[in-house]
Amino acid sequence: MFDYRNFALRKLAGIAPRYLPFADVATDDVPLSRLLRLSLFQVTVGMALVLLVGTLNRVMIVELSVPATLVAGMLALPLLFAPLRTLIGHRSDVHVSALGLRRVPYIWKGTLYQFGGFAIMPFALLVLSGYGDAVDAPRWLGLSSAAIAFLLVGAGLHMVQTVGLALATDLVEEQDQPKVVGLMYVMLLVGMVVSALVFGALLENYTPGKLVQVIQGSAVVTVALNLFAMWKQEARDRNRAETMRVTPVVTFSTAWKTFVANPGTHRLLVVIGLGTFGFGMADVLLEPYGGQVLGMSVADTTKLTALLATGTLFGFGIASRVLGAGGNPVALGRIGAAIGMPGFAAIIASSLGGGTLLFLAGTMATGVGAGLFGHATLTATIRNAPPNQIGLALGAWGAVQATCAGIGVALAGIVRDVLVGLEVSAGLQPATPYTLVFTIEVVFLGLAILAAAPIGYLATKRRQSDSKRTTADSQQNPVEVI
Amino acid sequence: MSDDPDKVWPTGLNLREAEEVHSYLIDGTRVFGAIALLAHLLVAVATPWLG
Structure with a gap:
């Protein structure tokens, strides 16, 4: 009788390594293409920064006529997460994973938060500015949902950048690190410049629908670029997973000392x-x-x-x-x-x-x-x-x-x-x-x-x-x- | 294939690994679900589509 189980197993085994999101080997020499791909996470970080500090700053004040002090307060919210980057970095250092992963789970979580923040942000802003029937909505609803949106984006971008840079550092030898740092910085700059131009062009004739499209579009672009960046970057490693399992937990204060x-x-x-x-x-x-x-x-x-x-x-x-x-x-x-x-x-x-x-x-x-x-x-x-x-x-x-x-x-x-x-x-x-x-x-x-x-x-x-x-x-x- | 009794068919992951992959799926679903809920609520407040 035809052995379906074995057949399926062999087929799956044959395709799996090519399509798994983890590298099979972390090779000694990482090709430039792979680093370029990894550096795409910086593009999304730059995009988020430009959207927050540049585009939304203007749109909220000019088009949505939200009071300037409120806008400044909202835009400062992501900054609250900056000190927590230390904790996030530490958590990724001591992460316990059965797959032996340390960085990728955090980049993924950060991407999720960034996506989530952008997904609700346009509606939160529209409610905040009293668009349509939202005029009758209670004030706290717009305020709290906009705050949640900005906090999510801030948390996400800080997580992605911290852990992404750590992953890049893990991947290359010490003498190549300056080149990687340069590459990461250049990609951040590229992300900021390109997205500033694109957002500027797209929002030239502002409509609420355009705002929803632009912000949610950048949410989708964030997930797409970050997934592409993470793909096959970190190796699955059973030995490391075993080490992680038996290593006693290092607390943050000890690690910091x-x-x-x-x-x-x-x-x-x-x-x-x-x-x-x-x-x-x-x-x-x-x-x-x-x-x-x-x-x-x-x-x-x-x-x-x-x-x-x-x-x-x-x-x-x-x-x-x-x-x-x-x-x-x-x-x-x-x-x-x-x-x-x-x-x-x-x-x-x-x-x-x-x-x-x-x-x-x-x-x-x-x-x-x-x-x-x-x-x-x-x-x-x-x-x-x-x-x-x-x-x-x-x-x-x-x-x-x-x-x-x-x-x-x-x-x-x-x-x-x-x-x-x-x-x-x-x-x-x-x-x-x-x-x-x-x-x-x-x-x-x-x-x-x-x-x-x-x-x-x-x-x-x-x-x-x-x-x-x-x-x-x-x-x-x-x-x-x- | 190895004869590890822990291995889960058909992926070749062992039980702990499979559970971790599953946890990512569950977490992702929860976060996406919560966000979708909130987004729908906000849209309904701005442009009600029921009643």
Whole structure:
């Protein structure tokens, strides 16, 4: 008699490895195509960031006429999740899975939350703004559902980015890590630029239906890109699953103590915070500064952002090359901050008679500085991370970086608004609020350089002590297929 | 095929692995379900389609 059971088994066994979402082997050399595919998760993160900070910010205020303070509050909600990135990274480090997976389950969960947030967001916003019959709806319904939507998106994107970066770090050898960091940053930038253009074009003629289509469309794109990015990236590993099962649980506080016991860790986090804050404050002010103080047209100021992005790309490129050749990341981070300082000085000087050309040069310089600084500090974080705490280290990096960037942007806006309000009554120059913010940035970058000074020494000392470190959990025992 | 009594036919996963895969399915269904419910509720508030 025909043995159906055996036949089906053999057929299934034959197709399974090709279509399973896990890699069969985590090979030593990961091809570029696979890394490019993995870096797609950064595109979705960039897309979510642009949608929150750029597109929805405008749509909620202009088209939906939601009060500006409420909008600011809603958009700040995802920031609440930034400190939790440390915990998420730690959880992925000590994750217990029968399949031997550590990162992919968290990327998947993060994707789910991000998708869920985008799925309910347009309706929540429509209810919040009192569209259609929602005028009669109780106020708390719109408020709480919009809050849930923003929280879900924030939680999702922080999870995806933290754990995705940890997975990328797991996959490559140490000497290739700078290239991967560069790639991840470039993809984030690409995601942000492309989605800003696409959202701008799609929402040109705003209708509520368009809003629903755009936001839910980005939800679908998020899931599609993240699934494609995760596919076959992490190996199924029975030996590791067995190790996970018998390893005693490491609590977060213990892991954190071990992590900061590393010399230089605290200091590096402080440097990242100061520098990110310094560079981050400029993002939202360059365009109004060019327009109001230097009298540039709207089209010209939009090109400023492109110039800044070009500078940042240059910075990433240089950093990838220098660090890939074995350069010291902390020293390079200091150079990045040191390039940023005269950049901001030039931007200040341009309003004191320096002219537009000086302003453009300053913008470019801050872009290059920000690129160098961001790349170098992330590479330093990865290099300093103990091999079994990569998730925690990247979580700490992300928590500090996202929090400080967010606070920087918010503070820059507040300082500017307050001073612009004072300007009329106190008779200040139009350039004064901006000059103040740019001066604060120079100061913070200077502090970052000072704080970074002793790290190089500590790092070399540490490097000598554990130069024979190998990747502790190199994935050498994949599941045998059949 | 190995003769591990734990293996679940026909995937070749053992019991714990199969249960973990299943847990992802269950979790996903719950999250998607909750989100779909909330989204429907909000749409019904803005543009009622019943009554």
